Amino acid sequence: MTEAEAKEAELLWGAYEQRQRAVSTLSAFDLSERELENRMRLGARTDVEALKSILLAVANTSVDLHHRKMAHYQLAILEERDGQPYREHLAWAAKYQLLRFEQDGVQKVRILTAGELDSCPSCQSQSGRVLSVGDALCQMPIPCAGCTRTLVGEAPGFCRCMYVADLN
């Protein structure tokens, strides 16, 4: 293989990997590769761009609150990797999680941190905190203010805390 061929193969492999990753993300929303191709026809230039626009549509219009939450979370991951603002997506993901608890009649939630490696002092200071779903919706303690964690990008703030139902 020449160097040019190697470069070409690398690009093709990168594109293949990107497509596989996009398809696997979409499968969690019961969507297929066809959705991706539709977006490309509508003007998306890359798989990632197509994926983001599909996820935004799910986040804004799905009747399933869990899908809305997961779409925002996936968008946060993609934007963090691309060096774009992502905290708002984390906040929306947390909000839809709370709205789903509310829908299910859950009264109180507890904050669960992601463990020592994936949480920062700010996250840990809220570990185990219990509050009503209504208070959580008002105060929005997740994503934690002043979080210093990153995922793969450079901008700190990728708080991995989550709410669990507190049934006591």
Ligand SMILES: [Zn+2]
């Ligand atoms: Zn946190």
Ligand SMILES: [Zn+2]
């Ligand atoms: Zn943190």
